[in-house]
Amino acid sequence: MGGGEKHVVDLSNELSKRGHDVFVAAAPKSPLREKLTAIPFTNIQEFPLRNALDMPSALKLAKFVRNNNIEVINAHFAKDYPLAAFAARLAGVPFVVTRHVLFPMNKLHRFFLRDVRFVIAPSNAVAASLRNQGLFPDDKIVTIRYGLDVENFHIRNRGVHTGFCVGSIGNLDPVKGFDVLIRAAATVSKTRPDVKFKIVGEDRSRDVHNEKELRNLINELNLAGTVELAESQTFLVNWTFSCPFPEASPSAL
Numbered sequence: 001m002g003g004g005e006k007h008v009v010d011l012s013n014e015l016s017k018r019g020h021d022v023f024v025a026a027a028p029k030s031p032l033r034e035k036l037t038a039i040p041f042t043n044i045q046e047f048p049l050r051n052a053l054d055m056p057s058a059l060k061l062a063k064f065v066r067n068n069n070i071e072v073i074n075a076h077f078a079k080d081y082p083l084a085a086f087a088a089r090l091a092g093v094p095f096v097v098t099r100h101v102l103f104p105m106n107k108l109h110r111f112f113l114r115d116v117r118f119v120i121a122p123s124n125a126v127a128a129s130l131r132n133q134g135l136f137p138d139d140k141i142v143t144i145r146y147g148l149d150v151e152n153f154h155i156r157n158r159g160v161h162t163g164f165c166v167g168s169i170g171n172l173d174p175v176k177g178f179d180v181l182i183r184a185a186a187t188v189s190k191t192r193p194d195v196k197f198k199i200v201g202e203d204r205s206r207d208v209h210n211e212k213e214l215r216n217l218i219n220e221l222n223l224a225g226t227v228e229l230a231e232s233q234t235f236l237v238n239w240t241f242s243c244p245f246p247e248a249s250p251s252a253l
Contacts, residue, residue, distance in 0.1 A: 001031055002171065004100040007122065007146055008076050013038040014149075023068055025049075025061055043068075051079060052112075058083040062090035074098060074120075078105065082112040089115065096120055102129045102175070110135045122146040163194045172203040172210040179217055186221045197227040 008024075009032060016022045016038040023043045026032045033044055045064055047057045065073065065087060073095040075084035081097050088095035097113065098120040099105070113119075119141050121127035127143045130136065166185075170176045178199055185197045203211040211229065218227050 001035075004076055005032060007098070007100060008032060009035040010146075010149070012036055021068075023064070023070055025064065049080060049083065052082045054083060055086070058086040059090070061087035065091040065093060072096065072117075076100065078109075081109060085112050085115065098122070099126055099130060102126060104133055105130075105135055107135070116140065118142050120144050163196060164192075165196045165198060167198050167200070169200045172199075172201040172205075172214060174210065176201070178214055182214065182217050182221065182223065182227055185223055185227050189223065189226050193226070195226075197223075198230065199227065200230040 012022050012024055013036060021043070022039055023045070024032065024036060024039060025045055025047050027049045028046045030046070036044060047060055047064075048054060049057050061083060064070075070091070071093055073084050073088045073091075073093060075081050075095065075097045077100075084095050084097065094117040095115075096118045097116055100122060102125065113136070116136070117140070119130060119136050121130060121141060121143045122145055124143060127141055130141050131138055166181075168178065168181055170178075172178060178201070181197065181199065185195075188195050199214070203209075205211075214229055218224060218229065
């Protein structure tokens with residue numbers, strides 16, 4: 001479950017709570033099913049979704065759309081974009097896609113998605129990336145920010161400290177740029193040694209090399225007392241938004 005999956009879950013559940021009929025097409029054994037608590041069980045259908053050219057899945061998806069009078073399809077992951085486009089064309093309904101990441105899209109998407117109604121970006125950065133790629137007309141790219149239910153975040157007591165702590169949360173994938181944050185910490189520490197940094201995240205690489213590389217960079221830049229990389233096992237669950245350094249303040253996220 002990454003950010004894109006979390007987005008799908010929250011969007012689907014909240015739309016359903018607001019009275020919309022929401023249907024979800026997911027891969028077999030998807031972890032989404034148990035998270036879609038507001039979606040009727042019968043509204044969740046599994047499809048093989050093997051790859052972008054899995055036409056049997058697209059045909060089944062089109063039938064699913066017709067049988068349930070679905071009025072619009074929203075595809076969230078790149079390999080599913082062509083399938084959604086083909087299914088929408090067969091079923092005679094409009095479709096949109098949501099782009100969650102900054103990675104360049106394949107130029108073939110220009111052909112597969114030529115009939116897309118809108119391309120949704122959850123941030124200005126993603127929208128700018130899409131425009132720079134030039135695959136879609138600018139008027140088809142719209143920004144709809146990903147909202148959070150603040151009721152899911154419990155207020156905790158914070159200690160009183162005198163310093164300042166910078167916190168960052170996310171998977172330790174290179175695209176997240178934690179190496180940039182660590183190098184920035186080295187620059188900041190030259191004039192503000194009181195500022196501390198804390199990174200909390202999970203390394204999803206098979207051999208945990210992302211975490212190792214970040215720890216090596218911290219040691220290489222002599223930042224052991226400035227930057228803390230929390231153990232991956234503690235990811236979010238045990239972090240109380242307080243900084244481990246006694247002289248530092250809680251992080252502002």
